[in-house]
Amino acid sequence: MTNKRLSRREFLRAAGLTAGAVALASCAAPPPAAPQQPQQPQPQQPTEAPQAGTKPLTFVWSPKAVNNPVFDVARRGAMDKAKELGITVEWVGPETADAQKQAELLDAAIARKVDGMGISCNDPDALKPVIDRAMDSGIPVITWDSDSPNSKRITFYSLDNEAAARKGAEIMVDLLKDSANKTYAILTGVPGAQNLEARIKAFREVADPAGLQWVATDPCYDDIQKGVEVVENRLTANPDLAGYFMAGAWPLFGDINAMPKFQEAAKRGMKTVAWDILESELRLLKQGLVHALIGQKFYGWGYDAVGILYDIVVNKKEYPPFVDTGFDLVTTPEQADVFLKKWETGNWRD
């Protein structure tokens, strides 16, 4: 009996210890190195400060995962906009891309009666009930980056994945127009992810009829290490590949020396069109190892989309179901420099 009680106490002590450690981890400070952004005149976004005396609005902004650098840029955009508008934005997302966990976190926000939510959905169907619950209880919801089209959300703020992928395919067709070898491969993240599938489908709809010859679509499950392995394996299987379409930037996050076969292929003339404009990708484009990048508006997912929700809540403005952010196309070293500067300064508003 005594033994039993003792072990329970020990268990509680351990539980307390673990809980303390978790709390510590979740309280970890954000990286200190981000310099203050230079104050810029703000482009045509709503900036009316809330009326004096009223409680400041609280929006919950939810990325698919907090372990992704592009969402960190979105977070900074959301926080910058919140400061300008004098509102509070809470950054609430699962640690990894997990639809169920995201839904749980958002349910808690609904219970707290926040004033609005902006969500990048991990899964269109899994998030639908939460979005509908929020809307039914009077909390306006918009989606950004990744949609839940059948939910009651007010609007979706994103680039048009298909239009951007079609443009990427046109560039690839052009890059390979003088090449006798027209084979190309596709790298994707998690098979079945809606945005990635849309990109792949649209890319092939343009590339294949134009004479390019698709070889394979390989998944890397959103993992940098796996991405590197898959690309190297693909270039072992098809050493003379003429083109590569990367529906995400995964293997390009790291040092290009981790992919000797890719480097070799690029030097003998393989063309690569890749999604996103991460710093490492921009440098590869400048080195001539990658040939076109399709940039999403990371900062706008926070900055512009918070402005849209504010417009809806405060100014009662109406928005269509889809607001196209457009996309940035980077094909020259000069264009790459423009975006490298943005990464360097953290100023994405120009």
Added chain:
Amino acid sequence: MSTPVLAEKKSPEAEPTPALWRRVLQRPETSIIILLLLLGLVLAQSSEAFLTPSNLFNILRNNADIAIAALGVTLVIIAGGIDLSVGSTMAFSGLVAAMAVSLGGTTAYQLPSFGLPPAVAFALGVLAGALVGAINGFLVVKLRIVPFIATLGMLGVVRGIVVGLTSGQTVRNFPIEFTNLGQGFIGPVPVPVVFMVTLAVIVGLFLAFHVWGTYIYAIGGNETSALLTGLPVSRIKWLTYVLCGALAGVGGVLVVARLGVSAPTQALGYELYVIASAVIGGVSLAGGRGTVLGAVLGAVLIGVLNNALVLLRVESYWQQAFTGGIILLSALIDRLRQRRS
């Protein structure tokens, strides 16, 4: 790969020197070697790229980190425990080494970097892993939390610390002396493979010839008996967790050096590959049984499988089912082998 790592302990009774084929069948690595040979045969037939040295070294280099972490997990499992936190530990060690060695970056989102010498950064990364292992050992040995739960908790805590410290950003810009640890070659052999073989030999010799190695098998085989015999059970169990953390740390640092970047998603979910490597290599989850060679071959099998899926043009939507099927097949061959022997 030649490895003098054998160390499977057998029960002392029976055995009037059985026939060679029977002895071979009794080895826990037999099933995985059969499977590797079969897979190799199919691959060599269907793609001339498979049997090239560059492809084979590529497979080994890509999976050296998993093999090294599997060495540590093997120790823990043989001693009757489990460590689910290895993936998170790999990421944490990688991050510590990355921040220590990084020369700073050019973005507004740069994390602190200290520009320390690569050897120091490497040691700090491994120490960070050993620290996680020491905490795991403390939770299991001193607080008597079931290993599954203790290390599951630590999986979350350590991953949370990595994500919290980085806010999702990556750490990069390393000196070439550091990236050479992951990208370099000694002769034709990639450096991570040299690490893998060296560590496998050391851990194998430790298990086979050091008295503590024998204790590890004894504790995993029957902890109560080991305790009654007066073996230092707590100390040995703790040691296995510390070594497991340190080895996961080596794997984690080598991956960061190879990829040239430390990302908070590094090795996410890799505990499954690491534990699967050990188990399909013949390490028994019930404890007391298994070899280092088996664990390394397990990691190699996972690497060959990934390579095979691409070379054999398996449709991406089916790849996971294919991998799972091969792992089951390996378990089945193991089961048949045990029945035969």
